[in-house]
Amino acid sequence: MDCKPRAKPILLFILLFILSFIRSALLTIHPSNEVNLLDSKASQGELGWISYPSHGWEEISGVDEHYTPIRTFQVCNVMEYSQNNWLRTNWIPRQSAKKIYVELKFTLRDCNSIPLVLGTCKETFNLLYLETDEDQGSRFREHQFSKIDTIAADESFTQMDLGDRILKLNTEVREVGPLTKKGFYLAFQDVGACVALVSVRVYFKLCPFIVRNLASFPDTVPMDSHSLVEVKGSCVNHSKEQEPPRMYCSTEGEWLVPIGKCLCNVGYEERGSSCQACRAGFYKSLLGNVQCSKCPPHSFTHHEGALHCGCEKNYFRADGDPPSMACTRPPSAPRNVISVINETSVILDWSWPEDTGGRKDVTFTVLCKRCRPGQRVCEACRSNVRFLPRAAGLQNTTVTVGDLLAHTNYTFEIEAQNGVSQLAPTMRQYAAVTITTNQAAPSPVTVIRKDRTSRNSISLSWLEPERPNGIILDYEVKYYQKQEQETSYTILRSKGCNVTLSGLKADTSYLLQIRARTAAGYGASSRSFEFETSPDSFSISSESSQVVLIAISSAAAIILLTVLLYIVIGRFCGYRRSKHPDEKRLHFGNGHLRLPGIRTYVDPHTYEDPSQAVHEFAKELDASCIAIDKVVGAGEFGEVCSGRLRLPSKKENCVAIKTLKAGYTDKQRRDFLSEASIMGQFDHPNIIRLEGVVTRSKPVMIVTEYMENGSLDSFLRTHDGQFTVIQLVGMLRGIASGMKYLSDMGYVHRDLAARNILVNSNLVCKVSDFGLSRVLEDDPEAAYTTTGGKIPIRWTAPEAISYRKFSSASDAWSYGIVMWEVMSYGERPYWEMSNQDVILSIEEGYRLPAPMGCPVVLHQLMLHCWQKERSQRPKFTDVVSFLDKLIRNPSSLLALVEDIQGLAESPGEVVDYPMFISIGDWLDSIKMSQYKSSFVAAGFSTLDSVAQMSIEDVRRIGVVLIGHQRRIVSSIQTLRLQLLHQQEKGFHV
Numbered sequence: 001m002d003c004k005p006r007a008k009p010i011l012l013f014i015l016l017f018i019l020s021f022i023r024s025a026l027l028t029i030h031p032s033n034e035v036n037l038l039d040s041k042a043s044q045g046e047l048g049w050i051s052y053p054s055h056g057w058e059e060i061s062g063v064d065e066h067y068t069p070i071r072t073f074q075v076c077n078v079m080e081y082s083q084n085n086w087l088r089t090n091w092i093p094r095q096s097a098k099k100i101y102v103e104l105k106f107t108l109r110d111c112n113s114i115p116l117v118l119g120t121c122k123e124t125f126n127l128l129y130l131e132t133d134e135d136q137g138s139r140f141r142e143h144q145f146s147k148i149d150t151i152a153a154d155e156s157f158t159q160m161d162l163g164d165r166i167l168k169l170n171t172e173v174r175e176v177g178p179l180t181k182k183g184f185y186l187a188f189q190d191v192g193a194c195v196a197l198v199s200v201r202v203y204f205k206l207c208p209f210i211v212r213n214l215a216s217f218p219d220t221v222p223m224d225s226h227s228l229v230e231v232k233g234s235c236v237n238h239s240k241e242q243e244p245p246r247m248y249c250s251t252e253g254e255w256l257v258p259i260g261k262c263l264c265n266v267g268y269e270e271r272g273s274s275c276q277a278c279r280a281g282f283y284k285s286l287l288g289n290v291q292c293s294k295c296p297p298h299s300f301t302h303h304e305g306a307l308h309c310g311c312e313k314n315y316f317r318a319d320g321d322p323p324s325m326a327c328t329r330p331p332s333a334p335r336n337v338i339s340v341i342n343e344t345s346v347i348l349d350w351s352w353p354e355d356t357g358g359r360k361d362v363t364f365t366v367l368c369k370r371c372r373p374g375q376r377v378c379e380a381c382r383s384n385v386r387f388l389p390r391a392a393g394l395q396n397t398t399v400t401v402g403d404l405l406a407h408t409n410y411t412f413e414i415e416a417q418n419g420v421s422q423l424a425p426t427m428r429q430y431a432a433v434t435i436t437t438n439q440a441a442p443s444p445v446t447v448i449r450k451d452r453t454s455r456n457s458i459s460l461s462w463l464e465p466e467r468p469n470g471i472i473l474d475y476e477v478k479y480y481q482k483q484e485q486e487t488s489y490t491i492l493r494s495k496g497c498n499v500t501l502s503g504l505k506a507d508t509s510y511l512l513q514i515r516a517r518t519a520a521g522y523g524a525s526s527r528s529f530e531f532e533t534s535p536d537s538f539s540i541s542s543e544s545s546q547v548v549l550i551a552i553s554s555a556a557a558i559i560l561l562t563v564l565l566y567i568v569i570g571r572f573c574g575y576r577r578s579k580h581p582d583e584k585r586l587h588f589g590n591g592h593l594r595l596p597g598i599r600t601y602v603d604p605h606t607y608e609d610p611s612q613a614v615h616e617f618a619k620e621l622d623a624s625c626i627a628i629d630k631v632v633g634a635g636e637f638g639e640v641c642s643g644r645l646r647l648p649s650k651k652e653n654c655v656a657i658k659t660l661k662a663g664y665t666d667k668q669r670r671d672f673l674s675e676a677s678i679m680g681q682f683d684h685p686n687i688i689r690l691e692g693v694v695t696r697s698k699p700v701m702i703v704t705e706y707m708e709n710g711s712l713d714s715f716l717r718t719h720d721g722q723f724t725v726i727q728l729v730g731m732l733r734g735i736a737s738g739m740k741y742l743s744d745m746g747y748v749h750r751d752l753a754a755r756n757i758l759v760n761s762n763l764v765c766k767v768s769d770f771g772l773s774r775v776l777e778d779d780p781e782a783a784y785t786t787t788g789g790k791i792p793i794r795w796t797a798p799e800a801i802s803y804r805k806f807s808s809a810s811d812a813w814s815y816g817i818v819m820w821e822v823m824s825y826g827e828r829p830y831w832e833m834s835n836q837d838v839i840l841s842i843e844e845g846y847r848l849p850a851p852m853g854c855p856v857v858l859h860q861l862m863l864h865c866w867q868k869e870r871s872q873r874p875k876f877t878d879v880v881s882f883l884d885k886l887i888r889n890p891s892s893l894l895a896l897v898e899d900i901q902g903l904a905e906s907p908g909e910v911v912d913y914p915m916f917i918s919i920g921d922w923l924d925s926i927k928m929s930q931y932k933s934s935f936v937a938a939g940f941s942t943l944d945s946v947a948q949m950s951i952e953d954v955r956r957i958g959v960v961l962i963g964h965q966r967r968i969v970s971s972i973q974t975l976r977l978q979l980l981h982q983q984e985k986g987f988h989v
């Protein structure tokens with residue numbers, strides 16, 4: 001609706017009407033909106049008015065009510081009949097007045113108070129006027145005057161009043177208009193009253209000059225009629241019209257209905273009714289009647305009237321930044337860069353910069369440089385290096401870089417950028433990480449051919465993988481009967497592209513998968529191929545059957561002989577190894593390993609002379625190349641120091657030095673050095689690297705790479721809550737990758753725990769602690785079991801505790817515990833529960849609840865690692881690829897265990913573990929029995945009600961210790977998980 005007053009005169013009229021009622025509240029009435037044309041009081045001398053006849057009105061000097069001298073006129077011919085006394089003012093110029101007001105102040109005597117005047121005395125007089133264009137001097141003609149009104153008194157006075165000098169003054173005002181001539185006279189006609197004219201004031205009304213809404217409106221004379229005068233305002237200095245300013249001048253000399261307004265220019269603010277320049281240190285960038293604002297942080301102005309503030313040194317404003325925004329600067333470098341190398345790709349992950357420069361628009365750019373050995377300057381990477389999701393403008397703190405060259409050094413410079421980075425090229429900072437890629441594993445075998453089939457053997461051949469990515473060391477052929485569904489399988493290794501599977505059942509379907517192995521490890525398995533052996537009734541001619549029979553019998557004899565030989569040799573070797581029944585070899589479920597001879601871990605104890613093993617796997621270092629700086633810890637055999645290793649023609653490296661304390665026995669020396677013999681066999685970015693040993697001088701030393709952040713458990717405890725989930729997963733991925741390598745090598749660690757993981761400055765985690773006897777001796781966590789072994793109970797799988805069945809699957813259990821340690825920032829597994837209670841509750845099915853803030857998927861992976869049936873635990877290769885998927889798809893980590901709603905959709909399976917029956921059982925299981933009565937007293941008497949509890953509830957019922965609160969809350973989360981799972985299965989609690 002168009003509400004402009006011009007367009008809707010009726011509306012305006014109504015508005016004016018209403019406004020006229022409320023004008024005292026809304027409108028300003030100028031106190032001096034009356035302009036005098038005549039004021040008799042102002043004249044000190046004679047007024048010189050004409051009296052006719054001369055004995056009528058007479059001019060007298062007197063005083064007013066404030067005793068100010070005034071000129072008055074009196075007449076009091078009350079005793080005589082036919083009075084007609086005139087008093088005429090001087091000629092009064094009209095000026096701009098259209099309508100005038102005549103204000104008379106007078107006293108009039110009450111006829112009753114004068115004796116003997118009955119019939120002649122009057123109590124009124126007449127007011128008249130005459131308009132002329134010029135002063136007519138003393139010329140006076142009665143009939144030319146027009147009567148304005150008869151004036152009567154409201155009050156009269158008596159003798160007594162006069163005696164008391166009390167004046168009863170009447171005031172009467174009359175309007176006269178419209179006036180058209182240049183001037184006028186007023187006349188007072190007395191017809192027999194006793195009247196004293198104390199003062200005469202003639203004025204007109206004016207709408208006076210005013211500034212309203214920053215527009216000035218000049219003095220305006222109102223109309224003589226009741227219509228309003230529309231007046232246009234002009235904007236005050238330093239302001240601009242927003243909407244044309246207008247007002248209306250009423251006949252009463254009042255300004256009505258302000259419309260439109262002016263706005264102060266930029267750099268100026270409204271002060272009083274003018275626009276004033278902003279003071280120094282303030283600015284105004286917008287047109288409008290807002291106040292000047294203080295310069296935002298890191299900006300200033302030294303002059304007045306500023307439109308915006310300039311930035312301090314080293315602070316900037318980006319193009320789109322509003323003047324109200326603080327000046328900002330480029331962010332500091334990203335922190336805690338970690339790299340997870342996967343063959344020829346690397347996942348980089350980092351933390352947000354400490355200082356974002358004061359901006360929210362931080363993105364990250366990753367620059368890839370390839371560094372050749374010996375060259376000081378690195379060159380930009382080839383353009384075919386792939387960045388996922390991209391190299392520049394990253395909003396998340398992770399990127400995957402693929403298609404790198406194998407065995408090549410790369411440096412990645414990760415720069416945090418914001419909207420002002422371009423403006424300050426010299427202030428830009430980046431974090432750099434240098435990595436060396438591994439070799440890419442071979443691609444899968446895709447073409448397999450069946451060459452020959454018999455009743456119990458199949459000969460196959462295949463083509464080399466399309467991308468071998470290195471020299472193929474051998475192929476692994478895994479096969480099993482189709483109907484047995486992989487529960488029992490056999491693995492063969494073949495150096496060439498063919499193999500014969502023998503000892504098969506006749507007329508049976510077999511499924512088979514092949515994978516190639518290079519120095520980079522195994523490639524992905526081929527898809528499953530299906531083959532069938534020939535049926536029993538396979539018909540052959542009697543002649544040939546004899547030949548076949550002879551051939552079979554001779555083959556059987558040869559096989560029998562071979563088997564016998566194998567058993568004899570095996571026994572002999574077995575005897576030598578029987579000192580270590582927990583042989584560190586891969587276990588393949590029910591399957592069996594054949595064709596050894598490829599590079600696997602060699603147990604140093606199988607050597608006649610263990611020092612021979614040391615020299616085979618560890619480099620002897622000259623003690624003069626090693627400088628010890630300080631002691632960083634204590635090991636079982638002596639001190640652990642940090643220092644530097646400078647090998648001839650190599651650059652100096654920081655190293656850790658484990659020393660063997662003086663006075664050792666031969667056995668201690670052997671055990672000490674066995675760790676080097678084991679470590680020296682490994683070469684993996686997530687396994688602590690052996691630099692060498694010193695055995696030819698004293699002290700005997702083992703020198704390894706230096707890990708700046710020490711052991712993982714204490715590192716996490718001192719950085720509680722400081723990492724992103726992705727960073728924690730990156731660490732776990734590194735550990736899993738190291739463990740995959742160890743399990744592929746056939747090495748079972750047996751003491752995998754956060755205390756045995758070391759962390760370097762890039763947050764890369766490496767598996768360490770490989771001593772043979774260390775599980776028995778070195779580890780303070782190890783305790784004697786009923787079977788006599790010394791075992792770190794909290795980290796060890798039940799079958800290893802019960803009957804010393806150590807395997808990569810028992811390492812997987814320990815890995816689950818390490819996951820729990822990492823996600824809880826170094827919390828002690830099972831808290832203060834005794835070892836015996838841990839064993840019992842694990843046996844009863846209890847599993848550690850998810851630590852606070854732990855993503856559902858990670859807790860499920862933990863639970864998967866803690867499957868009672870060891871064949872059902874994940875292989876490390878599966879763990880690595882699962883964690884890689886999580887890192888690539890961080891949104892999968894968003895659902896926390898607290899976030900119970902997310903569970904239904906979360907990937908993976910909820911592992912089944914037992915339900916508690918009562919609050920007491922539940923609290924007992926987490927060693928929090930002391931709170932039983934607190935729970936019950938607060939009304940939490942069912943598991944359902946406990947599952948609804950928040951951390952506030954836990955605090956409210958009186959759990960004060962933070963550690964206890966944490967334990968109870970994380971256990972409540974697990975309880976919810978269980979309840980949900982039980983409900984899904986239709987159980988009622």
Ligand code: ACK
Pocket residue numbers: 632633634635640655656688704705706707708709710711712714758
């Ligand atoms: O937690 P830490 O500082 O890290 O204390 C233990 C201590 O020696 C006894 O094992 C530290 N340590 C062991 N190996 C290394 C290494 N390669 N680099 C740095 N510190 C190490 C460990």
